Amino acid sequence: MIGRPAGSLLDWCGRRRRRQLERIWRDPAATQEATLRRLVATARDTEFGLAHGFRGIRSVADYQAQVPVRDYAQHKPWLERAAAGEEAIVWPGRCRDWVKTSGTTSGDKLIPVTPEAFAGHRKGGWDALLRAAALVGGGGLMGGPMLFLGGSTALRPLGPTSQVGDLSGLVASRLPWGFRGRYSPGTACAGITDWEERLAAIAAVAATQDLRLLSGMPSWLVILFERVARQCEAGGRRLRDLGQLWPELRVLIHGGVAFAPYAQVFEEWLGRRLERVEVYPASEGFVAVQTEAAGGLTLMLDYGIFYEFVPVEDLGRATPRRHTVAEVELGRPYAVVMSTPAGLWSYALGDTVRFTAREPLRLAITGRTRHYVNAFGENVIVEEVERALVRACRRTEAETVEFTVAPAFPTASEPRGGHEWLIEFRVPPVEPDDFARILDETLASLNTDYRTKRAGSVGMVAPRVTVLPAGTFHRWMQRAGRLGDQHKVARVTNDRTMATALLREGGEGVRALGADHVARHAAVVKT
Missing domain, CATH: 3.30.300 (GMP Synthetase; Chain A, domain 3)
Known part of the structure; x- marks a missing residue:
């Protein structure tokens, strides 16, 4: 599936998805309430669900009365048992896939990625790709390789029934078949566990490709640019900028850190400005994608996650106010709280956001809940x-x-x-x-x-x-x-x-x- 036919299909999928999102945006509260009902019904017979009276929950208010806001440390005892292979602790069955991430305030975190949760991560990547196609055209995007700079696809045993790895690597290892031929740097490079070795291998591959899309954290992409330029120089190719190497590169998908400090550096390295799609992925769930030309991150409401937002001034209180998407105010800082199809319940993500617009509901990441x-x-x-x-x-x-x-x-x-x-x-x-x-x-x-x-x-x-x-x-x-x-x-x-x-x-x-x-x-x- 390559070239123009694939691009046309991508454009059609983008238009179809846009219509679907617009229906959701007309009544975001209804979508979120339905999401919570599904989550609670699915997990009602888990140990967590039984302990918190899930069978008796009929509304958002019921749920908030039964389930307090908890951070990772407070979820950890439940998650450790699930990671050890116990069944139906926070979500039905056993969770095979886990990701390890270094938490800003709580040290290393072990986060479950159930099939239902993985579907949300994949959906976020798909929506970002559809937005990129809307900006530059599906045909151009599918006409060459798309480079994703992320974690290793290698997975390590966590226990007798589970495995652990990097989230971005997990997603890359399970790409839809139609995009595997356009995925760069390829599975061999992506499977290298040592970061420096992997970066060198990726640079060697990227120096030979006609890239159409870049995806990754800006700080790491700048390092990659340096390595690619060095690779070209070693091969006798002296370039004015990397735009000469990648003349068809038009779009960047980025997240993880603010892009603004890197904008000038990117323009100098590439010789031009790229179209950009910002994303807000977290190990716990894919939160937002930039869908609008006006900017801002659109809160994605149909990835299976129920959201609550706690005013920053309420952090640390025994019973903080918990606002749904229907109750948030523009311009006010909130801490993000989520309930996910991986068994995280009213989980304090540790991020703070400020809502910037409605229809669709858009936000800006303002920091972490601590310095x-x-x-x-x-x-x-x-x-x-x-x-x-x-x-x-x-x-x-x-x-x-x-x-x-x-x-x-x-x-x-x-x-x-x-x-x-x-x-x-x-x-x-x-x-x-x-x-x-x-x-x-x-x-x-x-x-x-x-x-x-x-x-x-x-x-x-x-x-x-x-x-x-x-x-x-x-x-x-x-x-x-x-x-x-x-x-x-x-x-x-x-x-x-x-x-x-x-x-x-x-x-x-x-x-x-x-x-x-x-x-x-x-x-x-x-x-």
Whole structure:
């Protein structure tokens, strides 16, 4: 199934799916209520369903009265039993497929992927592809390979009846037959478990292909661009940009991190802007797809997931308010809560969103329910950076006044991002190089995702430490009207707004740890 016939079929499927979605959007509450009824009816005789009175649930209100909002740690005892092979714990039967992911606030998570849940993930990928076809035409899209940069398709035994792997790899290993011939980098490359080896193999394949679509996390795609360019150069091909290599490439499907910091880098690497389809996939369920030209992520209501939204100010309360899709307000921040066909019940996903439009209901991801830095998929939280700083200070006899950690985004000359630690020292470290190294090693020991991104400096460069002159934080807080014991310096941020303000405040006194001045900050300071 190739070329124009396949493209025409894709276009027809897109029009048909659009009509279906428009019917759902006219009454989203009815779709969601029907979804909840199906979930509860299916799981009523599971151990979880019996413990929570599923047989007596007749409405959303009944369900919310019986099932409290729980995070992963509170689901974990149930899930561990299901992963060990017990039947009908949170969902009927045994769950064979599981994915392991590093949680932002709860460490590594083991998430079930039942056949019903997998169908939702596949549907999300299909909707993203249909949107891409709507943007550039199905014929052009199906006229060449489509590269998906994701996890390994290799699966590992989890127990006598189950297996575990990466979600993106699991999806890639079970592509519909009609798209297997267009899937790049191919099953051989995708099955390589070592990330650096897999990336090298993917780059070698991509350097020989006439790609039509790219899909992946922007931070990793930038690394791939560098590897492909290096591959071409080694083969004697000097390119102005990768647009010469991939002249028919027109569309990008992306998610995981915000695209805005990468937009300029992508344009420089590819020589043009691509059409973009943003997606919001989570291991627990595929949440949203960009369906509208105006932007925003459309909450997908027919993937088998029932959604609730908790106002951010209610987080931590014993009985938080729980709003359905019919009750949310535009512009207000909510924590995402989901009940899924994998046996997650009123599960707090850990993400915060803000709704931006209705008909269809669209949202923007605003962050995590706790402070974090996740510019490159590293999922680093406050506790981890604080522990790293304490260890570095102890080992180098340093003392700090204040500090914050911000992402340092990639540029065309340096395609790998990293972290910048902005620190006001009371006593500087006796061994500056050791200080930065200990920060790096400690974070790697505490955080699986950070360790993966830092391995071989493939995904992130080593952290850089910027020393701010005495009084910088105080002056910045004063200027921002944030003096007083009710205000704190954010230990981690996911953008550079605060970092840029601090660098301006520090002025000519800003320097790199172990150096007299920092030339790279000059432009920031002067603006």
